[in-house]
Amino acid sequence: MPTLFDVFGVASSALTAQSQRLNVTASNLANADSVAGPDGNAYKARQVVFATKPTGVEGVDGVNVAGVVEDPSPAKSVFNPGHPLADAQGYVKMPNVSVVDEMVNMMSASRSYQSNVEVMNTAKALLQKTLTLGQ
Amino acid sequence: MIDRLDDLLGFQTDALKLRAARQTVLAGNIANADTPGYKAVDFDFAGALAKAQAAAVDGKEAPAPELLYREPPQSSLDGNSVDMDAERGAFADNTVRYEAALAALNARIKTMLAALQG
Numbered sequence: 188m189p190t191l192f193d194v195f196g197v198a199s200s201a202l203t204a205q206s207q208r209l210n211v212t213a214s215n216l217a218n219a220d221s222v223a224g225p226d227g228n229a230y231k232a233r234q235v236v237f238a239t240k241p242t243g244v245e246g247v248d249g250v251n252v253a254g255v256v257e258d259p260s261p262a263k264s265v266f267n268p269g270h271p272l273a274d275a276q277g278y279v280k281m282p283n284v285s286v287v288d289e290m291v292n293m294m295s296a297s298r299s300y301q302s303n304v305e306v307m308n309t310a311k312a313l314l315q316k317t318l319t320l321g322q
Numbered sequence: 323m324i325d326r327l328d329d330l331l332g333f334q335t336d337a338l339k340l341r342a343a344r345q346t347v348l349a350g351n352i353a354n355a356d357t358p359g360y361k362a363v364d365f366d367f368a369g370a371l372a373k374a375q376a377a378a379v380d381g382k383e384a385p386a387p388e389l390l391y392r393e394p395p396q397s398s399l400d401g402n403s404v405d406m407d408a409e410r411g412a413f414a415d416n417t418v419r420y421e422a423a424l425a426a427l428n429a430r431i432k433t434m435l436a437a438l439q440g
Contacts, residue, residue, distance in 0.1 A: 188386045189346035201353035237357040246389040247350040321431045
């Protein structure tokens with residue numbers, strides 16, 4: 188049977204996963220205009236993939252990041268003939284980062300993070316109250 | 323004498339254990355609010371407490387509560403069935419009920435202490 192101590196493992200796994208999601212979002216937003224990476228191609232947006240992480244207690248699962256995948260959608264072509272990386276037709280390949288999507292992702296990650304912090308605080312308060320039992 | 327004390331405190335202890343178990347299950351749901359394909363779970367508290375009481379009569383350990391999948395109010399594209407509002411509501415509700423069980427247990431301990439000290 189799960190105990191209150193299991194809450195810490197579950198909530199902290201969610202905190203780790205959500206903060207990694209926030210990191211990836213930050214990377215996408217920072218590189219929204221990076222026309223050339225180390226390989227010479229435009230930056231590709233990345234997304235985390237969440238998966239459940241068994242805690243060993245039946246029915247209670249944490250979260251972990253199963254992987255970080257690149258967005259397969261094509262790079263945006265922007266007409267800018269004066270750009271040094273423009274092709275023969277004058278188009279520059281820009282990253283496929285959707286800034287609006289990333290902002291939504293950021294808000295969602297931040298809210299989920301807050302919820303899990305609250306869960307942890309509640310579990311801590313309950314345990315501390317339980318320690319004063321009989322006093 | 324000891325079994326009398328057990329009779330006095332057993333019910334609230336079982337209730338407290340199940341409240342803690344439910345708190346953890348709900349924390350798992352909240353943690354997995356963004357996990358694709360995750361199905362929210364919960365258990366029937368009253369039923370689990372009745373089973374724990376029946377086990378206590380036989381002198382056995384309380385069985386782990388049987389987890390059931392929640393019926394989502396609206397389906398989502400990624401197969402996740404966590405409704406954050408419902409989960410947070412249930413979590414807050416369970417927190418208060420845990421504290422109530424704790425208060426009841428405390429009151430029983432105080433009563434017994436008063437009887438012992440005269």
